[in-house]
Amino acid sequence: xxxxxxxxxxxxxxxxxxxxxxxxxxxxxxxxxxxxxxxxxxxxxxxxxxxxxxxxxxxxxxxxxxxxxxxxxxxxxxxxxxxxxxxxxxxxxxxxxxxxxxxxxxxxxxxxxxxxxxxxxxxxxxxxxxxxxxxxxxxxxxxxxxxxxxxxxxxxxxxxxxxxxxxxxxxxxxxxxxxxxxxxxxxxxxxxxxxxxxxxxxxxxxxxxxxxxxxxxxxxxxxxxxxxxxxxxxxxxxxxxxxxxxxxxxxxxxxxxxxxxxxxxxxxxxxxxxxxxxxxxxxxxxxxxxxxxxx
Numbered sequence: 001x002x003x004x005x006x007x008x009x010x011x012x013x014x015x016x017x018x019x020x021x022x023x024x025x026x027x028x029x030x031x032x033x034x035x036x037x038x039x040x041x042x043x044x045x046x047x048x049x050x051x052x053x054x055x056x057x058x059x060x061x062x063x064x065x066x067x068x069x070x071x072x073x074x075x076x077x078x079x080x081x082x083x084x085x086x087x088x089x090x091x092x093x094x095x096x097x098x099x100x101x102x103x104x105x106x107x108x109x110x111x112x113x114x115x116x117x118x119x120x121x122x123x124x125x126x127x128x129x130x131x132x133x134x135x136x137x138x139x140x141x142x143x144x145x146x147x148x149x150x151x152x153x154x155x156x157x158x159x160x161x162x163x164x165x166x167x168x169x170x171x172x173x174x175x176x177x178x179x180x181x182x183x184x185x186x187x188x189x190x191x192x193x194x195x196x197x198x199x200x201x202x203x204x205x206x207x208x209x210x211x212x213x214x215x216x217x218x219x220x221x222x223x224x225x226x227x228x229x230x231x232x233x234x235x236x237x238x239x240x241x242x243x244x245x246x247x248x249x250x251x252x253x254x255x256x257x258x259x260x261x262x263x264x265x266x267x268x269x270x271x272x273x274x275x276x277x278x279x280x281x282x283x284x285x286x287x288x289x290x291x292x293x294x295x
Contacts, residue, residue, distance in 0.1 A: 006153050018151035018159075020128045024076040027126060027150055030158065031072070032060055038160060039124060039148075040226025040295075041070045044107050050092050051099075058089045061103065065227045065268050066214050067117040068144075069093055069100055075127035083137055083145065086123040090143065094121055120144055120168065120214050124225070126160075135164040144168040144212070146225060162225055165210035193234035199281055200239060204229050207292045218266035228295035229288065230267025238276045241284070242269035243291035250287065256280065257287075 006016040021027045028046070035043040041062035048058040060072035071093060073086040093100055097118065105113035122144040130147050138145040147163040204222045205211050214221045219242075222229040232240040247259035247270050261270040269291070273284050 004159070006157075008154075016153045016157075018153055021076055021150075021152060024074050027076065028059055028074045031074070031126060035060070035062055035072075039070075039072070040065050040223070041072070041124070042108065044103055048103075050089065050096075056089065056092075058093075061093075061100070063104060063108065063112065063116070064122060065223075066120070066216055066221045067112070067115045068120045068122050068214065069116060069118070070122045070124060072124045072126065075125070077128040078131065079127060080131070080134070082125045082127055083123075083134060083141075083147075086125055086145075087141065087143065090121055090123050094118070117214070117216060122146065124148060126150055130163050138164050138166050141166070142168050148225065160225075162210050165212055165224065167212035167214070193236070193239060196275060196278065196281065197231065197234045197239055199278065200231060200241065200275065203281065203285065204231070204288060207288060211292075221267060224292070224295045226295045227268045228291040230269055232266055238274045240265075241273040241275060242267045243271045243273065243287055244269045244294050245271045245287055245291040247271045256283065 004018075006018070008014045008016055031038055032043055032046055035041050039062075041064045043060065043062050045061045046059070048061050050056050050058060058071055059074050062070040062072060064070050071086055071089045073082050073089070075082045097116075101113050101116060104116060124146045126148045127150070129149055134147060138147060144167050146165045149161045149163050151159045153159060201213070201220070205213065210224050212223055214223065219230045219232050221227045222231070226244070228244050230242045232242075242260070242265060247257075247261060250257060250271060252259060256274055258272040258274070259270065260272045265272070271287070271291075273280075273287065275281055275284060
């Protein structure tokens with residue numbers, strides 16, 4: 001984003017010069033007020049006081065679209081300590097699950113508290129900038145960390161750019177498993193759907209840098225900062241994929257695409273794809289890219 005040039009075209013061509021916030025609290029207050037839209041995270045608490053010998057306050061706590069706990073830390077400019085500070089708070093959080101579970105229960109209800117994804121807690125650092133050493137450091141940690149650079153443009157615009165995004169632990173995808181000697185023969189139909197699922201996984205991961213996969217029992221979520229695709233386990237004859245693409249902007253095709261706005265389903269997204277063949281995957285690629293770009 002620091003290399004991005006933004007121009008106002010209202011009267012000629014005037015460059016809109018990017019700037020940092022006056023104070024860190026300006027960024028924090030803005031993100032907390034619009035956290036779901038900006039980060040795909042449901043806001044839970046601000047300046048959360050942790051109870052330990054060293055003390056401290058977590059800037060923001062939240063729960064992402066997949067039910068994973070999220071710690072958000074902010075810095076006005078560049079601060080080499082933001083990652084370590086956030087990791088310290090993540091360690092406290094995972095060691096005090098009851099405290100976080102109680103917070104979720106109070107804010108979102110018992111159902112949300114019972115479905116917290118403790119296997120994939122996340123740290124999101126929002127700062128004016130990061131160094132190349134920061135981007136390297138997050139890849140050395142076995143944690144899910146997103147480094148997000150912000151810039152204000154004039155008085156009406158703010159930009160967010162993901163500098164680095166790492167998933168803490170590899171998530172399994174649905175792959176073809178070889179038949180054990182003497183074991184039951186895998187049906188060709190099941191094998192074909194598993195191969196299709198593996199091809200979809202490879203396609204979604206390959207859409208661009210910073211794509212991470214989070215595995216839940218009911219679906220696998222593919223995300224940048226926010227989910228852009230959710231893939232359910234293969235069925236006998238089809239694979240269901242849910243995208244963040246707007247169904248009203250898509251020419252729906254019976255048996256291939258469906259508007260599921262307001263309908264219950266696993267994962268996130270209002271556009272359902274039903275994939276049965278490699279040809280269906282080819283047809284879906286443009287929709288994958290549209291959803292990726294919107295995330």
